Amino acid sequence: MPKKRIAVDMDEVIARVVPKFLDIFEEQNNYRPTDTELHGKKVYHLPGGENIRKKLHDPGFFADLPVMPHSQEVLRNLHEHYEIYIVTAAQEFRNALPDKHDWLQKHFPFIHWKNYVFCGDKSIILADYLIDDHVFNLETFQGKGLLFSASHNLDENRFTRVNDWLEIQTFFNQQIDTH
Ligand SMILES: [Mg+2]
Numbered sequence: 672m673p674k675k676r677i678a679v680d681m682d683e684v685i686a687r688v689v690p691k692f693l694d695i696f697e698e699q700n701n702y703r704p705t706d707t708e709l710h711g712k713k714v715y716h717l718p719g720g721e722n723i724r725k726k727l728h729d730p731g732f733f734a735d736l737p738v739m740p741h742s743q744e745v746l747r748n749l750h751e752h753y754e755i756y757i758v759t760a761a762q763e764f765r766n767a768l769p770d771k772h773d774w775l776q777k778h779f780p781f782i783h784w785k786n787y788v789f790c791g792d793k794s795i796i797l798a799d800y801l802i803d804d805h806v807f808n809l810e811t812f813q814g815k816g817l818l819f820s821a822s823h824n825l826d827e828n829r830f831t832r833v834n835d836w837l838e839i840q841t842f843f844n845q846q847i848d849t850h
Pocket residue numbers: 680681682683684803804805
């Protein structure tokens with residue numbers, strides 16, 4: 672039986688962008704927003720954060736992002752049982768393409784480059800599962816969507832929520848058990 676496919680988003684799922692946004696926000700505004708201020712929002716939606724999104728166009732912005740905790744070990748495990756595809760909307764920020772490629776080679780060397788999908792609109796993606804922090808990607812996905820918790824999606828309740836990679840491991844353990 673062919674392995675089932677899991678499509679995995681990058682930003683805010685395996686790569687942490689928010690700490691970098693918060694550093695830039697703090698540099699520009701001399702204070703760091705609280706979790707309460709961020710609830711339901713992105714950093715660049717806060718007053719004083721309007722310029723931050725422009726930084727995504729800078730070469731190197733995506734090169735040094737921290738890895739989401741436990742994503743490496745859990746994906747390494749899932750890789751045994753599933754086909755893993757990294758699916759990232761990378762075209763809006765063209766300088767992100769080489770950074771993202773190199774970042775994946777460095778932190779997820781067990782995922783083959785043939786399994787990188789650097790796309791625009793993710794509604795083209797056909798897989799069994801999609802793990803993503805953006806509701807609009809899950810809305811058009813035809814398989815089972817898992818919503819990875821992020822400040823901007825905390826009030827959303829239409830999708831199965833996963834708060835971290837250990838919960839993702841638990842979710843897929845249950846899928847394997849029921850095969
Ligand atoms: Mg994302």
